[in-house]
Amino acid sequence: SLTLGIVGLPNVGKSTLFNALTKNNVVAANYPFATIEPNVGVVELPDSRLNKLAEIFGSQRILPATVSFVDIAGIVKGASEGAGLGNKFLANIREADAICQVVRVFTDDDVVHVDGRVDPLADIEVIETELILADLQTLDKAVLRLDKEAKNNKDRRAVADAAKQAQELLDSGKTLYSQKNNIDLPLLKELQLLTTKPFLYVFNADEGVLTDEDRKNELRSKVAPAEAVFLDAKVESDLQELDEESAMELLETIGQTEPGLHSLARAGFETLGLQTYLTAGPKESRAWTIKRGDTAPKAAGVIHTDFERGFIKAEIVSFDDLVAAGSMAAAKAAGKVRMEGKEYIMTDGDVVDFRFNV
Numbered sequence: 044s045l046t047l048g049i050v051g052l053p054n055v056g057k058s059t060l061f062n063a064l065t066k067n068n069v070v071a072a073n074y075p076f077a078t079i080e081p082n083v084g085v086v087e088l089p090d091s092r093l094n095k096l097a098e099i100f101g102s103q104r105i106l107p108a109t110v111s112f113v114d115i116a117g118i119v120k121g122a123s124e125g126a127g128l129g130n131k132f133l134a135n136i137r138e139a140d141a142i143c144q145v146v147r148v149f150t151d152d153d154v155v156h157v158d159g160r161v162d163p164l165a166d167i168e169v170i171e172t173e174l175i176l177a178d179l180q181t182l183d184k185a186v187l188r189l190d191k192e193a194k195n196n197k198d199r200r201a202v203a204d205a206a207k208q209a210q211e212l213l214d215s216g217k218t219l220y221s222q223k224n225n226i227d228l229p230l231l232k233e234l235q236l237l238t239t240k241p242f243l244y245v246f247n248a249d250e251g252v253l254t255d256e257d258r259k260n261e262l263r264s265k266v267a268p269a270e271a272v273f274l275d276a277k278v279e280s281d282l283q284e285l286d287e288e289s290a291m292e293l294l295e296t297i298g299q300t301e302p303g304l305h306s307l308a309r310a311g312f313e314t315l316g317l318q319t320y321l322t323a324g325p326k327e328s329r330a331w332t333i334k335r336g337d338t339a340p341k342a343a344g345v346i347h348t349d350f351e352r353g354f355i356k357a358e359i360v361s362f363d364d365l366v367a368a369g370s371m372a373a374a375k376a377a378g379k380v381r382m383e384g385k386e387y388i389m390t391d392g393d394v395v396d397f398r399f400n401v
């Protein structure tokens with residue numbers, strides 16, 4: 044499944060956040076046969092629609108979609124030159140599908156900042172610069188090789204040209220993801236460039252900032268269109284030890300109405316380009332994760348590969364229509380249940396029953 048790699052300068056709260064994510068780990072409880080990697084934190088994507096479905100269908104349990112975060116060793120200035128954990132860091136980050144940068148906004152004289160000051164935007168730039176430099180290094184080597192290959196094989200010309208274009212964009216200080224409409228990124232896939240991955244920013248803040256909408260909007264606008272999440276990593280970690288009522292009370296003390304991990308799960312899901320569809324029955328109401336733009340057979344394949352291979356059709360009702368009708372039978376009677384074929388592109392919130400041959 045797709046993962047977000049957690050990066051950030053030292054002492055910004057990465058471990059604290061990761062702690063919260065692993066304490067929250069839902070995999071063990073809900074997916075007993077899944078293997079749990081020590082450096083992966085899995086959180087549920089909150090989805091109140093599942094509760095409603097469970098009511099309608101009398102489901103015994105609810106299985107939300109999940110989002111996975113991988114803990115990646117710290118990055119420091121000079122990482123691209125192999126300083127600190129440089130190379131290991133770069134190898135780990137290549138495996139992630141998106142980059143989740145934790146940025147320190149909290150002030151605390153007891154927690155040393157590597158550069159001696161709390162400056163979120165400067166920190167973001169440090170990390171971005173390191174990733175850009177790492178990509179330029181990769182490209183320096185690749186461009187010569189690709190040029191040679193293109194001389195012998197015309198099919199390689201497009202890749203060689205894209206690599207050169209990527210060099211120019213990175214040289215001008217831009218990440219490749221931010222230029223995804225100007226350059227054919229899929230052509231560069233084989234080079235595993237770091238800045239082709241989407242970014243998500245987690246601003247680790249204290250109450251003063253969490254309740255300051257102007258400050259949050261300012262930071263949000265600096266990183267847009269990337270997603271921005273504001274939370275207090277320490278509080279998020281503490282929340283995991285509490286029952287729901289006490290957790291809500293603790294959140295209220297920092298002016299919050301829901302756990303930051305919920306916003307993080309949503310933003311992570313969005314950043315990875317994912318969406319869900321729903322299935323429901325007396326056994327369970329469940330959200331399934333697919334890529335935006337996936338067809339019905341592809342979606343069926345997430346449940347079981349046989350479902351994709353033997354796909355016949357999908358019986359689909361939108362969540363809203365189903366709830367308005369009150370039951371599947373009523374939705375059918377109202378003509379709200381559709382039969383969709385192989386070409387159908389899934390919509391978020393489709394409640395689905397697949398028909399297939401085995």
Ligand code: GDP
Nearest residue numbers: 053054055056057058059149151154275276277
């Ligand atoms: P990492 O190096 O990025 O993994 O940072 P850590 O998670 O180890 O945090 C560094 C220090 O900052 C620890 O002493 C944490 O307790 C503290 N810390 C983390 N998050 C917060 C926060 O939101 N507020 C405050 N005041 N301290 C924090």
